[in-house]
Amino acid sequence: MFTSVNSRAAAAYKRVAAETSVQGADPHQLVGLLFDALLQSIAAARGAMSRxxxxxxxxxxxxxxxIIEEGLxxxxxxxxxxxxxxxxxxxxxxxxLRLTQANLRNDPKALEEVTLLIEPLAQSWKQIKGPGPAYLPPVAGRGV
Structure with missing residues (x-):
């Protein structure tokens, strides 16, 4: 199966944009990007579950x-x-734990619960400036 040139170009653009935003981000921004990716992954799982x-x-x-284990x-x-x-x-x-249960039980309510727990945290993180003492400084070579 072949993909259109437009699809491949869009995918390449998306990949380069993501890599660029990560490379140019400070530690505070990186945590924000992790929150965004986490919420997007949960939404994707919800969609896949419904299909x-x-x-x-x-x-x-x-x-x-x-993202949670290796990043946050x-x-x-x-x-x-x-x-x-x-x-x-x-x-x-x-x-x-709840994401694992959601996967095993095909439980959209567990996905919603995690979203409701993470969204306020992600929003609060974006409102503060710079990481507090709860997070380590970035380590070269460590990635998600």
């Missing part, structure tokens, strides 16, 4: 879990972040 597309649902939820959760500084970092760690762990 009974198990493969797309699993891929989207796998990406969402990786791994970036927490539990030693210096105090209660804030500990609470975020618990929230992220719970979100991973």
């Amino acid at each position: 009974d597309d198990a493969g797309a649902k699993g891929a989207a939820l796998g990406k969402a879990v990786r 959760k791994a970036g927490l500084n539990l030693q210096q972040g105090g209660d804030l970092a500990a609470n975020l760690h618990q929230l992220y762990s719970y979100s991973v």
Whole structure:
């Protein structure tokens, strides 16, 4: 099966735009991008679930879990972040549990629950300037 030139060009543009935004982002912006990608992955999983597309649902939820585990959760500084970092760690762990249950049980309510937990956090993050002590500085070579 072949894709149109326009589809390939759009996909290439999207990929380059994403790479450029990540490369030019400061640590605060990177966390914001992780939140955006997480919410997009959950929305994609919801759509796949409604279409009974198990493969797309699993891929989207796998990406969402990786964003949480390898991006948001791994970036927490539990030693210096105090209660804030500990609470975020618990929230992220719970979100991973609910996303896993959503995948296993085909449960859109679990997806909605995680969205309702993450959206206010993402919005609040975008309203503050710069990372607080809850997050580690970026490490060269570490990525999501």
